[in-house]
Amino acid sequence: MKQPHLSKVLLLLLVTAFLGLLVFTGCETEKEVIKTEEVIVHDTITVNIISVDSIFATPDSVTQGKSIMLTADVTTQPEAGALTFKWFAEAGSFDNAEGDTVSWTAPDSAGVYVVSVHATDGEFIGIGSRMVGVDMFAPTVTPYYVSDAACSQCHPGMHDDWEMTGHAEAWAGLMTSSHAGPSCFPCHAVGYEPQPNTGNSGHDEAPIDKFVDVQCENCHGPGSDHADGPSPANITVDWDALVCGKCHDGEHHPYYTEWQDSPHGFDPATSAHGAPANSFCQGCHEGVAAAYRLSGDVSS
Template sequence: MIKKLMPFLAVIFIFSLAVFTACTEEKEKLVEIMVHDTLYVNVEIIPVIIDDIEINPEMISVGQSITLTTNITKESYVGDLIFTWRANGGTFNANVGDTVTWKSPDEAGTYTVSVTADDGAAYSGFGKRNIGVGMYAATADTYYVGAMNCVGCHSGIRTEWAETGHAHAWASLQTSDHAASYCNPCHTVDFDQVPGNAGYDDAPIAKFENVQCENCHGPSSFHPGSEGNPSISYKEDNCITCHSGDHHPFEADWNASRHGVASTNHGSENSRCQPCHSASGFIAAYGGGVEFNSDDPGDITCSACHDPHSAAIPYQVRTIADVTSVEANRQTAVIKVSGNGQLCVQCHKARRSADTEIEEGYEHFGPHASPQGDMVYGVSGYEFYDVQFEGSFGGENTGHAVIEDACVTCHMYATPYPNANTGHTFKANPAACAKCHGIIDDFDDIQANHDFDGDGAVEGLQSEVTGLMTNIEVLLVAAGLDTVGHADIVEALGATMNDTLATGEPDPAAQELRRGGYNYAFVYDDKSLGIHNPTYTIQLLLYSQDYLEGLINGKGKSIRETPMLSAHEKAIVPF
């Protein structure tokens, strides 16, 4: 149906089961109009407007047919129009002409039918209508269509997703002992109780059950295409809408963690640091198939550690790949701890070693913050490989490297409601130690088996380690370390990189201070005061103490064998 154009009039028709939209993509024409004796203005005239797509009947169910007719307004200079019809589902009896019949698909949902009217020369118009099949038609420009709409291009991802908990979220709710309607929003696609976008609240049908692609990526009725590019965000918002509250307070726990502020540190702006200071950087570095997104880097959020598309690793952990240590003591090692703890080692590892730090110095002295993976595995400390000493260095990993899931077991110890704790503060919990060490209230309740710091008392392991570090601080100052104006010993050691001889050559005395102090920095950055690896920690500190005493007392570069090196002795009991 074609009629004469009425300027400045736009009409939108809305039916109970169908919504029409006339788009303004038509080619336009400027017409000069006199509005005063001396004033002329240019007015845009749209030569072709599709006013409406009429439907008959207005109500349609699965598998039924409907008649579609276009109503057109056009200028007199526009030629004869050719009509081309398209739809994102169903079939036409013809795809030309101003009136066609469309048969709906065999699945309920909202479907978009569009028509282009073109005179084959200069002018065209475009219109589209949402049609509800077995449900109300979506009134939103983009609406939900269900995961099966994604299979054509993303079948591999969909196959992996089908094994995740999200893919079975509806069934898990229904088979639980607490299924209720107020649970539906987190077990379906877009149950927001706002009509118009064809989510589960508009159409409580099977295609919108479970947590699907569109829960995180947004409605995809016009994807692929510039109008319908999916949302990809690394922020925690995607997850905390559901993973929060008193019963599973992931949001509150994560917000209390250091991971929640990782990008506010300096690291996310440096390409070398991005993999461990941003979700986007971590995913790009560890097999996510994406590039770093500087506009939306994210903190170390849920999607950094958990792959929403795959359950190949328990708890949908993104990677547990082996980690090769930094070259230290002229060798490297493959760090491999138990289970999902290996995820943590991807970032919690040394980046620098004594091999270069001692000789050349560095302002940020030490292995780089958080070398816990190396400490647990018993590598990357300074083992005095280039110094002659009695006996051999007995560095080794401990039971902490091989207990189930390693880091996770102690640092993600979870407790149920009503005092729910998801473990996502990542703060080690003494309750996790009970299985091996008995019930303790504090980590220092784990006793050492020797007076390692020489203060005349056998104390808790952390107290012994603290005592050894105090001994080394005293020895470093006695050996010439200038601590004035520095926040701590590690910062003072970093400042020695500027110590040179009159010739401009590095000062050998500064190198000896760094040699004696490197393990102090290693233990300092580990932060566990020996808990991660008691034997390795004690060895590193005792050897450093012996070396510094030799420098001061004229013993030269020899180190005595420490009492804990015999085969039957360990740093703590029982372990």
């Protein structure tokens, strides 16, 4: 009578054991395995085997046709071999263009000249350069003023037009004036801008021919960077009336002040009836184009 009951108990125990085994096996298959990998990051460090740290000039400026001594200051790494030097200049001449110290004779024209040197062991090379002033201070910052002659190399047509304007005769006109004085120079020569600092690239050089008259850089700012690599990004193009007003104003000809007080110079924010504003002077003062407009012939 008790045998069937015992069989049921044994069967229940077997089922329970089987289910426990399944649960245990399932837990084993879900076991998390963590693996650690070592990652090594390599930084690349550039080392100049030969480096021209600076070029010393004695003296640091020179008069036309005179000579100065130039010395290359070079740092080398242990793997560098014996060095040879080669000097270059955009004008003037060297007594000997080889060696770490050379004598350079300045050209006959005042200005700023770039002198450079290549130092090499035949495998590696270091290059250095500096500016030397001839009858003027060498600029201590960039960009610096380069004069209308540099601009004319790429803009000959615009330069020809400029030569027909009063701006191209600004210095000569001042020199014939009975009241000329140093306070007049900023508006009759290039390089008197207080900002940006141009490293004496114009202020001390007004008597030099290349920096007289109202030139391209009076409106466009110092152009050495643009001359070295022409790009719209490295030259100033500013249509604001104050570009003209900084000179065309004051006691002798208060044109900018008069313009500000006239209907031409009103502030568009305060204008009535949405009338258009003329925020610059060039529309009536840019030579041939202005002549067409003033004549009424705007077909061109």
